Amino acid sequence: MQKRLPAEAQLDFKQARQLTLSLKDATSGPCELKGILMEVDTLASSTELGFLSTGALLELCVVLEQHLNDEDVCTNVARIFSLLLSVNSQYVDSNPKLNCLFIVSISGAELEATNAGQDLVVRVVFILGNMTAKNNKAREELYKQKYSVETLLTLFQTYHKLDVKVKITPTKTQNKSEIDGTKNQKLSEVEDILVKLIRVIANLSINTEVGSAFSGNQNCVDLLIKVLECKTIEKCEELMMNAATTINNLSYYQVKNSAVRARQLHIAELLMKLLLCNNMDAILEAARVFGNLSRSKEVRDFIVQNNGNVRI
Numbered sequence: 527m528q529k530r531l532p533a534e535a536q537l538d539f540k541q542a543r544q545l546t547l548s549l550k551d552a553t554s555g556p557c558e559l560k561g562i563l564m565e566v567d568t569l570a571s572s573t574e575l576g577f578l579s580t581g582a583l584l585e586l587c588v589v590l591e592q593h594l595n596d597e598d599v600c601t602n603v604a605r606i607f608s609l610l611l612s613v614n615s616q617y618v619d620s621n622p623k624l625n626c627l628f629i630v631s632i633s634g635a636e637l638e639a640t641n642a643g644q645d646l647v648v649r650v651v652f653i654l655g656n657m658t659a660k661n662n663k664a665r666e667e668l669y670k671q672k673y674s675v676e677t678l679l680t681l682f683q684t685y686h687k688l689d690v691k692v693k694i695t696p697t698k699t700q701n702k703s704e705i706d707g708t709k710n711q712k713l714s715e716v717e718d719i720l721v722k723l724i725r726v727i728a729n730l731s732i733n734t735e736v737g738s739a740f741s742g743n744q745n746c747v748d749l750l751i752k753v754l755e756c757k758t759i760e761k762c763e764e765l766m767m768n769a770a771t772t773i774n775n776l777s778y779y780q781v782k783n784s785a786v787r788a789r790q791l792h793i794a795e796l797l798m799k800l801l802l803c804n805n806m807d808a809i810l811e812a813a814r815v816f817g818n819l820s821r822s823k824e825v826r827d828f829i830v831q832n833n834g835n836v837r838i
Contacts, residue, residue: 604649658729731775747785754796777818
């Protein structure tokens with residue numbers, strides 16, 4: 527006897543199917559499309575599997591590619607992607623065609639994100655981080671996309687600079703608590719983007735080809751070093767951990783033009799503060815990096831001179 531879905535699930539699937547068809551036929555203009563996307567967003571929160579089985583992700587990829595110059599549409603689609611993929615990433619992982627199309631589409635949004643608002647940026651890098659966490663094919667596809675590396679590093683540089691210089695100038699109408707609250711909120715938003723963006727680079731660098739290329743990228747290594755220089759594990763734990771993890775991944779590769787090896791002593795100095803802190807996760811991550819860097823006698827001598835060998 528054939529199993530049937532509960533009545534409520536059948537209704538959700540029917541709604542999902544109808545909205546998927548609406549997406550495909552949304553040709554009247556951006557206003558109609560945005561209205562449909564709002565409905566999709568609402569329903570996707572409660573029936574992710576229904577949307578996946580209707581082919582909605584494919585239609586959303588098409589919508590994204592066709593409206594890359596519309597930040598509102600890109601942000602709405604990115605939010606829906608986040609909802610659908612946060613619990614169903616294995617669906618994309620097992621579908622090579624959809625995987626490639628998704629990466630192409632979201633990479634287009636990534637390019638637009640260099641001049642877009644933070645809402646779009648944070649959603650795009652969040653999705654890319656999830657896509658590349660366990661999927662080597664996704665890492666390869668993202669790396670192969672034109673300007674993908676340049677765009678990631680441009681975003682990295684832009685938000686690092688913003689993170690460094692965000693200072694709220696007091697106005698006559700603001701009291702101290704209002705100023706502090708606004709400053710903390712802005713710093714938090716920028717730092718969240720950096721955390722997610724560095725995670726993408728860390729995930730990409732797991733792939734041998736991509737990791738070797740990033741290891742030789744002077745701009746990438748310099749930006750990671752700047753994060754370690756201006757942050758502390760006590761105040762920015764996740765950001766520091768992601769930066770250390772990325773450097774660990776890059777330091778694994780023994781390439782001729784390694785930017786990590788060129789700056790290995792300075793990196794060792796910066797990581798020593800993690801190795802000697804009271805955060806066990808930070809200590810372990812720093813020890814992993816030293817495990818790679820200690821192939822150099824210069825670094826081994828530095829570790830001994832600074833009593834780092836006691837922790838390692």
